[in-house]
Amino acid sequence: MNSQTVHQLGPGNVIGLNVRKRTKVRVVSPHGHQVVDTWAFLASSSTEYLSMAHNRTAHYRTRFSVGDVLVSNQFTPLLRFDADTTDGFHDSLHAACSVGSYAFFGEAQHYPNCEDNLRKTLRDHDIDFHITPPPWNLFEKSIVDEEGGLHDRATATKSGDYVELSAERDLLLIFSACRSTIGDISNGEPAGAEIWLEEG
Ligand SMILES: [Zn+2]
DSSP states (O other), X not given: OOSOEEEEEOTTOEEEEEEOTTOEEEEEESSSOOOEEEEEEETTOSSOBBOHHHHHHHHTSSSOOTTOEEEBTTOOEEEEEEEEOSSSOOBSSOOOOOHHHHHHTTOOOOSOOHHHHHHHHHHHTTOOOOSOXXXXXXXXXXXEOTTSOEEEEOOOXXXXXXXXXXXXXXXXXXXXXXXXXXXXXXXXXXXXXXXXXXXX
């Protein structure tokens, strides 16, 4: 990337970014210990968003990879997956952590959760959206076995690994640096992320 804007995202922090079509977005794990819940909303709509279920249907995969164009809940192309320096695990199956999920798993919660982060960011952007789409969980390693069991693994992300995306439409992108340690998804304590933007 040439001239970028870099946004720091501490553990538990969230950021909402309005991006124009063709903007390049790099999501970086500077320390190798961070899962980033990622949402995209079509800027011109309050009902169309990046949907993991529709992408599993579109690509016939539970994990997406470089070259895939990720679609909305109406199969509109939203994001092109341009580069990935990780081992390729970015979970599409888990719901965002929330007040409900922490209570369900019996975990005390002393920090912001990703669902509340999403809700706050949508309110800040005056988007009237009342559900929490299951996010694309960048850097989160989950495995589905032959019996259908879903297993968490510690992320294998290394310091400086990144995913690069480009916008196929004008979008609101939301990134939440997940604080959850259930399943050791961040391979230890979450350590933050960076979001790099470059206008196309
Ligand atoms: Zn979370």
